[in-house]
Amino acid sequence: MFNWLNVSMTRKISGLSFVLLSFLFVVIVYSAYQSQRIYKEMHEVAEIDVPLSEVMADIEMLQLKQHLLMESIRQQGDVFFSDQSLQEKSIEGFDRFSAQLAAQLDKSTEILRTGLGFGSIRIKLLDHRSLIQHINLLHQHRIKFDHLVDDFLKQGKQGFSTSWPMLELQDKGLDTQTDELLRKIDQLTINVSAAVESQERHFVVMNAVLGISAFGIGTYLTLYIIITFRKRIWSLRGQIESLHRSIVVEHDKASVNHKGLDELDELETDLKVLVRQFSKEMSNRHKVEAQLIELATRDKLTGAFNRHKWDELIKDELALANRGHHFSLILLDVDHFKKINDTYGHDVGDNVLKLLVNTLRKRLREIDVLFRVGGEEFAVLVKDTNLEGAGMLAEQLRKKVEALNENGMPPFTISLGVTDYQDSDDQSRIVKRADVLLYEAKGAGRNTVVIG
């Protein structure tokens, strides 16, 4: 099952943003659709409302004229029939009233039919039917009134007392029916407007609900992002701080948790400090490593490489020699060193060894490597040099040591055995050969170089 809590922060933020954007899209589409709909409805309502209001005003005007006409005849009484021009004007007035009322009623019927075409929201079918019935009834009343007008005119002065009350009664009925129709039409226009107003209210409420929901989602998203980021940043800064505390010395410990423009700025500064601290630590570590390597590979007394380094380098050199590089090996030993120790003391013996190494180093090239391989025994790896060259070097070294005349130091000499790499040599073979040569040099009276 989908578990919202376990998804990544990116997916959560993307998901919430998608929901928010979709929601806003729905709000926009809904608003556009509803606005369009309300505009259309208002337009349609105007097509019903305005002409019906006009019809009502016209009918009211007709009623007023009709009242005036009836009133003027009533006031004349049977004298009406003596006034020819009044009769003619009245006939004309009745005809006009009837024709115009019929026209207005037809117009109302047409408007109502149009309104019905806009759908039941504008004019309900029942209202429509009731109004059409009422209009038809009014037509019948109007026709009946026309007949009564004819009777009234035909009967003349003699029939005035009987025909006039009937005509007045019919006119009143017609008037009442017309008022009733006007009231119904008025109610209809109110209903039609109310339907649109209800739509507008609904639209406003829906928009408010959607807007508040979008605001809610937006607020949740914003708070979620802020809180999550702050939590993560605090946690990261905590980790950075403990990391920092674990790698720095005591007096530097307050150098994280900087104040900045915002959390990210502070995090960035903390990270920069940590990275700086790391690089400092790395460089210190490299120095310490170099010192350790130095300590592990050098002889403490003389500074020459030790036996451990010798074992390592001779193997490398033999491997190179197998691939065509040439090298020679000088083994040398201080003559009668025991005697020096015994005569001058152990400290002087130590100083003799140091002096010897310094003297040899001065003559050796950068690429040649000097090792202390025993108590007073040393080896020199003479790279890229054949036996003859190594022999000459050994002789020069012997002479230099022999010629030493250091203040407070006893004179001493060295014996040297020199050999070079020969095919299929290994460490023990080449060392053994040099050792034999050194032994020969000792046997030959010491302070001697033997090459072989």
Ligand SMILES: Nc1nc2c(ncn2[C@@H]2O[C@H](COP(=O)(O)OP(=O)(O)OP(=O)(O)O)[C@@H](O)[C@H]2O)c(=O)[nH]1
């Ligand atoms: N002062 C001092 N003496 C050392 C050191 N290492 C070894 N020795 C001494 O060096 C002496 C070596 O003596 P031997 O092996 O008899 O050799 P030698 O006296 O030089 O005689 P030959 O080699 O035959 O000329 C020993 O007495 C060791 O105690 C050191 O680091 N310092």
